[in-house]
Amino acid sequence: MPEEYNVTIIGFGTVGAGVADILLNNSEVITRRSNVKLNLKHIADLDITTDRGIKIPDGILTTNTAEAIKDADIVVELVGGTTVAKKFILDALNNGKAVVTANKALLALHGEELFAAAEKSDSDLCYEASVAGGIPIIKSLREGLAANRIRRIYGIMNGTCNYIITRMERENADFASVLADAQKLGYAEANPSLDIDGFDTAHKTAILGSLAFGKWFGLDPVHVEGIRDLDSRDIVYAQEMGYRIKLLGVIKNDEGKVQMRVHPTLIPRDSLLANISDVFNGVMVEGDNVGQTLFYGRGAGRSATASAVVADIIDAALNLKTGAKRRIPAFRPGAQFEQVLPMKDITSRYYLRLEVKDCPGVIASITQILADRNISISSLIQHETKTEAHSVSLVILTHPAPENQMNAALAEIGVLSINQSPVKLMRIEDL
């Protein structure tokens, strides 16, 4: 007979309903596969009357979160946000319950406090669903690739941004119109800032970077740029030069220092990562032994996220069953690299687009400024432009250069009278 464990879900939203759905409808296959029986004990929410499109048996829905936690072996926090969600998780841990959460923002901001509480109460705290939805990337990084020194991680981890960029590329459309349509279709929030300004990707980048390098860095050292200023011209020019633009979480071991940054990035057009489209997520992990791996799937949505949440519930239940609580703790410090490299100190290849007056000496003066900074050009295309009269688009790809040198060069270029609009800069990663 499989042992039975009571599961309480706090937060009856989209994902909460998806988790309940799996626990109610896939429990047989879960028991067959894992030999544990998961009982949906309670779903706690302030609103237990609105129809979520799923039939919940009587006696499960409750507004009494404290009781719901007490009755559970495993508590699933799906409230979201960083206030009450934190309280619920701490309450559950302090009551000795295993906790499963998908709350990337909370982990990125308050991870260390939560991990300490989990250690103090000798309980599991699992968060597979916090990064890349249904893709088992956290398990793969911590267990499947545990024999590797991680060199690089590149993640397309926000479906809303990837959807917008994909449509801008396919339809040669501008950001604002695609965003508006995405909001109509429900692919983007009414307030889209968390997604399109890169913060959501930054939360996930902070989590993966910390797991990869054994120190909980938190959100502060992650450099963040979103896609709000993405210009369809740059998508076209990038393609012309053999690249696609993606909003990437970039995590690197840079000679003993850690890089963690989020920004629109040019990557080779023929790479698998560049061909991950629409709302899908993909994470490339490079280890010293395994080489390059890639993990692809749905990064959001009711059922895909619920799939990861329930995988964590099963893991926690197996630990309870075998007496192996915290077999793999929420986070094990063991820093390989203590410091995060400031952006000014990174080295990168760059994409530059300048809108300049169409007059003699323009290219000479710009390339001279780059040359003075020892920044080498790998390719350059001048485009006629229809947007402004007597104006041309100058697109430059550089070889690797220090970011501070590039900033200095751009400052010099910026004051030239030939500029029709600010220089557009993006970074290039050759996978």
Place this chain on the structure above:
Amino acid sequence: MPEEYNVTIIGFGTVGAGVADILLNNSEVITRRSNVKLNLKHIADLDITTDRGIKIPDGILTTNTAEAIKDADIVVELVGGTTVAKKFILDALNNGKAVVTANKALLALHGEELFAAAEKSDSDLCYEASVAGGIPIIKSLREGLAANRIRRIYGIMNGTCNYIITRMERENADFASVLADAQKLGYAEANPSLDIDGFDTAHKTAILGSLAFGKWFGLDPVHVEGIRDLDSRDIVYAQEMGYRIKLLGVIKNDEGKVQMRVHPTLIPRDSLLANISDVFNGVMVEGDNVGQTLFYGRGAGRSATASAVVADIIDAALNLKTGAKRRIPAFRPGAQFEQVLPMKDITSRYYLRLEVKDCPGVIASITQILADRNISISSLIQHETKTEAHSVSLVILTHPAPENQMNAALAEIGVLSINQSPVKLMRIEDL
């Protein structure tokens, strides 16, 4: 202080050397990440004198396998083959040792006997490296996606075949010449049959299919066709129609029956799976909740395979440390589907290429035979051919049709006097 576990490697070949390399050189990062210390206790092999390009400390190399097993907590079988390897694994299990193996052939043939021995001795038997090398596909399927009913798995799981097909496609070269070159370059064995005739992929398909559906099916029910007869013309024609050809392991839940088959398969050219090239492997897993996922990486080679072997060693060590032996047993029966569908009973889309006399009524007679069998044509192209005079290539893609109807139609077509050579048939999978 991390607990220490002694590891014995049996078989000092390429992968064995890779595992030793990781245990000797990445032990610090492994201990940091997993809080267990792995000691390379012994490497047992008949030949302990040949240089494997790695410096092994004194006292580790031995020809005494029995002693090497006795001294270990975890035994790694990397001998390969299905005779002595089986004996070593059974000896280790019967001595209560945890066992890690990469031996897909042995598992496919004798899995149940090995699983029974592991259960009897209450020991772990881990085999992540047996499928798709460094890709943590077994852990992902059994743990990361444990909340899903598996619908379909498509795997490119043999690097040699994928390398050969990729080069045939890029260079429009014929199979024999690419194989010969691959053998020169060490990408193919002197006796390549295990790879190119599909048996290696079949072993992996048997393992994944059994894990997906909870019954150890073994190798017998897996239908196997290799790439030996792959014709570069078919690669070109497939591309023309929007497809690429890959040697796929196909695993499906077909209305309560299981499909397991290995054959060259046309898949949509723009799919991620179709864009996995050279020696790389990729496995697409579709679950009822997570939807489509894809796992990509190196499917073979010293370091990538060793990465998976060491991940298993760490898993086994963590189970020993937490007293959670067999937390996830080698195989847990819990059949969702008992039967494997015979090939004659499957339904598939088909690619047909006929070399026929260039004379009136040819298309009419062939399409009539298909129509009589209720086989519907989705597209048809007639190609002029330079190979034989008065001969044309007729390429037909069909809608889904029962395999037995297709076989019957091909039998009728085969006896037509218009045929210049046997009809070429391949199956199509639309991902």
